[in-house]
Amino acid sequence: MQRVVCHFCDTLHEAPAVPEGTAARCLRCGVVLYQNRPASLVRTTAFSLAALALMGIVHGFPFLIMRAGGMQTELSLYRAAHELVKEGSLVIGWGVGLCTIVAPLMMACGMLYVCTPLLFGRAAPGARVVARWISLTEPWNMIEVFLLGVLVSLLKLGQLADLEFGTGFWAFAALMVCMAAAVAGIDRNELWDRLEVAGE
Amino acid sequence: MRRRLPKASDEGLAGCHTCGKVAAVSEGRCPRCGGKLHLRKPASVQRTVAFLLAAAALYVPANILPVMVMSEWGDVMESTILEGMVEFWKREAYPIAVVIFVASIMIPLIKIVALSWLCAAATGRVKPSPQVLGRIYWFTELLGRWSMVDIFVVSILVALVQFGTVMTVEPRPGALAFGGVVVLTMFAAMSFDPRLLWDQLDLEQATDTIPALPDNE
Ligand SMILES: [Zn+2]
Ligand SMILES: [Zn+2]
Numbered sequence: 001m002q003r004v005v006c007h008f009c010d011t012l013h014e015a016p017a018v019p020e021g022t023a024a025r026c027l028r029c030g031v032v033l034y035q036n037r038p039a040s041l042v043r044t045t046a047f048s049l050a051a052l053a054l055m056g057i058v059h060g061f062p063f064l065i066m067r068a069g070g071m072q073t074e075l076s077l078y079r080a081a082h083e084l085v086k087e088g089s090l091v092i093g094w095g096v097g098l099c100t101i102v103a104p105l106m107m108a109c110g111m112l113y114v115c116t117p118l119l120f121g122r123a124a125p126g127a128r129v130v131a132r133w134i135s136l137t138e139p140w141n142m143i144e145v146f147l148l149g150v151l152v153s154l155l156k157l158g159q160l161a162d163l164e165f166g167t168g169f170w171a172f173a174a175l176m177v178c179m180a181a182a183v184a185g186i187d188r189n190e191l192w193d194r195l196e197v198a199g200e
Numbered sequence: 201m202r203r204r205l206p207k208a209s210d211e212g213l214a215g216c217h218t219c220g221k222v223a224a225v226s227e228g229r230c231p232r233c234g235g236k237l238h239l240r241k242p243a244s245v246q247r248t249v250a251f252l253l254a255a256a257a258l259y260v261p262a263n264i265l266p267v268m269v270m271s272e273w274g275d276v277m278e279s280t281i282l283e284g285m286v287e288f289w290k291r292e293a294y295p296i297a298v299v300i301f302v303a304s305i306m307i308p309l310i311k312i313v314a315l316s317w318l319c320a321a322a323t324g325r326v327k328p329s330p331q332v333l334g335r336i337y338w339f340t341e342l343l344g345r346w347s348m349v350d351i352f353v354v355s356i357l358v359a360l361v362q363f364g365t366v367m368t369v370e371p372r373p374g375a376l377a378f379g380g381v382v383v384l385t386m387f388a389a390m391s392f393d394p395r396l397l398w399d400q401l402d403l404e405q406a407t408d409t410i411p412a413l414p415d416n417e
Pocket of ligand 1: 006007010011027
């Protein structure tokens with residue numbers, strides 16, 4: 001029988017397979033140990049693919065368009081990071097770019113790269129390295145926080161100038177949902193079990 | 201007395217941080233993903249405390265230094281995080297003022313206090329119930345990221361409000377200090393090992409029952 005350790009309290013459990021759509025919880029502290037999610041690989045692959053497509057739209061169209069004094073500016077993810085760098089705030093500029101552009105891109109590409117071949121029972125070359133990178137990147141993917149930032153900014157500027165939502169904003173909201181669904185689609189233990197079975 | 205559930209560390213086993221594989225810690229590296237195996241995160245409390253001290257030191261400049269400056273027709277106005285919140289409050293945008301207050305001022309502070317408390321509990325200085333502490337830990341890990349919202353607001357305003365002499369927004373060093381607080385508290389939460397809380401509990405229960413009766417289950 002395979003065994004599993006609770007990462008929270010270190011209790012050692014036997015790990016029987018659980019029915020689809022349910023989770024096994026730690027006997028001592030109640031934390032979720034592992035889950036069996038329905039159609040996990042298909043879901044993660046599909047949502048990652050959708051997320052990548054949406055990223056294309058997000059980077060192609062502005063989030064907000066602002067007009068003042070006969071001029072017009074546009075907000076995009078790239079400009080939000082780049083203008084800070086241009087103003088001399090290198091560290092924050094790169095940090096913002098990392099959390100809103102690099103991390104989501106790495107996660108979507110990584111999940112697609114690992115999960116698509118697994119659908120056919122194979123492991124892509126270097127899949128283990130990529131899977132490790134996905135879990136390292138996850139805490140730094142902050143698109144949902146950026147979305148809240150857009151809303152706060154909108155309220156802040158609303159009375160100063162003329163503001164308009166762009167296509168990028170709606171694509172970004174959809175991207176947030178797809179990324180969350182892709183990440184929630186597969187259980188870490190299941191992913192690694194499948195990688196182990198598929199071999200490299 | 202009821203025997204407690206077996207722990208992986210009792211048998212020299214470790215759950216891999218990255219992939220969850222259970223392997224003997226003597227192997228050094230996880231046979232499945234190659235990650236380093238530890239019974240407990242190394243120097244967890246020391247590292248957490250170090251990150252917390254740095255975060256607490258930056259918390260002051262993060263809140264008193266302006267995070268950005270807005271100039272409108274030559275009128276220059278610097279604003280701190282707190283002033284940004286007060287401005288929303290004055291305009292009667294109460295929900296957004298509350299969101300900013302919670303995300304930017306309360307959450308970092310709660311995280312610093314809560315993690316310090318957890319470190320004290322992990323070293324046996326305070327003795328609360330680990331279920332409660334576990335919940336606090338989970339909460340701090342989940343909420344920490346939302347503090348970043350003010351950094352994003354600065355980045356968005358700097359990108360959008362570029363109208364030459366009419367109106368411009370520029371970042372100020374307070375933003376760097378504030379971002380530092382958020383990132384340092386995130387590192388602190390990542391460095392902390394919640395299993396230490398349960399180890400401490402087991403230790404106390406073991407010493408409480410030293411004249412132990414034979415186990416009758
Ligand atoms: Zn547990
Ligand atoms: Zn591993």
